[in-house]
Structures are given as C-alpha cells and as structure tokens.
Amino acid sequence: MAALSLVLTPQTVDDLAAIERLDEHAFGPGRFARSAYRLREGVEPDYSLSFVARVGTLLVGANRITAIRCGEAPALLLGPLTVDPAFRSGGIGEALVQKSLDAARAAGHALVLLVGDLPYYEKMGFRRVPPGKITFIGPVDPERLLYCELVEGALDSAGAKVRRVRAR
Template sequence: MTASRKPQIALTSKAAPFAIRAERASDVAMREALLDACFGETRHQRTCQRLRDGRAPAAGLALAAVREGKLVGTVRLWHVSAGGRPALVLGPLAVDPACRELGIGAALMHQALAAARARGHAAVILLGDAPYYARFGFTAEKTGELSLPGAFERDRLLGLEFTEGALDGAWGMVVPTGKPLPKARAVRAVKAPLAVPHAA
C-alpha cells in the first residue's frame, strides 16, 4: 500500500518568508550595497552619519532581514548623548525596494525596539518621516530643543521613551558616545562604496 503524499504547494517569490537575525560580519558587502541602493552614493554625507562614523553599533542592536539567502533589510542603533541624556539613535533603516510590500521595515523596527528595551535602554531618537514612525510611538514632543551636527528638518527629529521622563529637559547637541572602532576598521568604514520611509 502506498502512503498518500501531501501535495506540494509552490510558493511564489512574493510569498517567500523572511527572517530577522543579528547582523554578521559576512553581511557587510550586502549591507553596503543595500544602503547604496536605498540612499545613494552620497549617503556618507548625511547628518546622522556623523553620529556613526568611526563607532560600533550598540551591542546586540544591529539586525539584518534575510530572504532566500539575500540580505533585504538592515537596521542599527547607536549610543549617543541626547543633550546630556543617554539614548540610542536609530538608523539607517533600509529595505530592498523589491521587498517593500512584505512588512520587513516594520518587523525590523519592532524587533530592534524590543531588543533595545530589553537591554535596558531608556530612549531612542531618529531622523525620519513622522507619519511613518508614529506607529512605533515616535513623536517630536521632547526633541524640540535637541540639535544634530549638521543640517536637518526639525519636524523629522523624533524620540521614543522606554523610561518615562528619559528625554525630559533634553537640550543641546546630540553627540556620539559609542565604542570607537579600531582605526583600521574605521578607515574602511568611511571609505566604503558609497516603500518604507527610511531613518537616516
């Protein structure tokens, strides 16, 4: 007697799942190519890049979305002082343009914010589209007195508190406080080759 077999169901590439995991060293080339595709070769000149240059992302807060063996999304968070208040800055958030209908950006945001909260961080700031990031709890309510090291649009500087009052009275320049990269790696990062709204 032959055992009956369940029919094979072919998944269309649109239906293929994606996974979110910690970023790996082997992701660097694909991540850089994805960021170039999303932000262009001038992305290293963006204001928020000055908060990341020569610094390592916060521990456990560099995530990658992978689909069919390809990196299709990335998000990182970085240690900063937000006018004297310890915080994280989120960005860049990028999703492969061919995969923007799959919810990858939202999934990366939810996982990154949950991980930041679980690690005891008090607040996150970012530079991005307020209508998009409002769904995750970001507002401009407590960022009005903060500045960035370069040009930026005031209504795009947003904050989210995990600890109530973490950004109360925050005033002044947002400056990087993360662990410096070893010099050789920092030089390589600067010389690297140059829908969802993205956090810069």
C-alpha cells in the same frame, strides 16, 4: 514552490558588505553628508540591537542602532533603515524597527532618536522632538527629528546637544 519566510537575526560583521550594497542602492553616495551619518561615522553599531531581514538566504533589509549621547544622557540612534525596493510595503521595515525597540527596551535603554518621516514611524511609537529640545551636529529638518521613549520621561532627562559615543 514553497513560500519563503522572513527571518530577522542580529547583524554581524559578516553582513556589513551586503548592508553597504543595500544602503548604496537605496540612498546613493549623498547619504554620507547627512547629519545622522556623521554621528555614526567611526562608531560600530550595537550588533545586539541592529538586525537584518532575510528571505531565504537573500538579505532584503537591515537597520542599525548606534549609541549616542544627548547631553550627558545615553541614547540610541536608529538608522539607516533600509529595505530592498523589491520587498518594500511588506512590513519588513516595521518588523526590523520593532525588533530593535524590543531588544533595546529589554537591554535597559531609555531613548531612541532617528531622522525620518513621522507618518511612517509614528505607528511604532515615535513622536516629533519638541522644537529646540535636541540639537544635532549638523543640519537636520526639525520636522524629521523623532524620538521614542522606551522609559517614560526619558526625553525630559536628555540634554540638547547630540554627540557620538567614541569607540572603546
């Protein structure tokens, strides 16, 4: 039997139902109450920066990048990052994040935020946001609020209040 290889491709609208099932399985219905979800609510992901992972025809992972603002500065919100439990610990999540960061950098973006675990994301260039630097629209554990500068000094120019970007 031939080994199936991992393929990363940009998300499309056609992937959304499969991604929703994956997110439901991984995070359950409580995910909608989280502050990061509230920032994404009603805003389409940036499909050129959001990717899916497939093994054969099976969608096994996905991440989403959404435009946000930190004060007046544009930024990106990474998440959710979801990998099917049967495929975890295989580097799929890291590959998805790196693909998005590379695409965002190439597109001229400067700053990416996420809410997650520093030990996992630190190896991809994320650091903890300094206390009081950024305020979300709802409660967020400050230990889990992370950033990655795609352009050096981008966090310095970011304002404190994070808000969603309205759809055009």
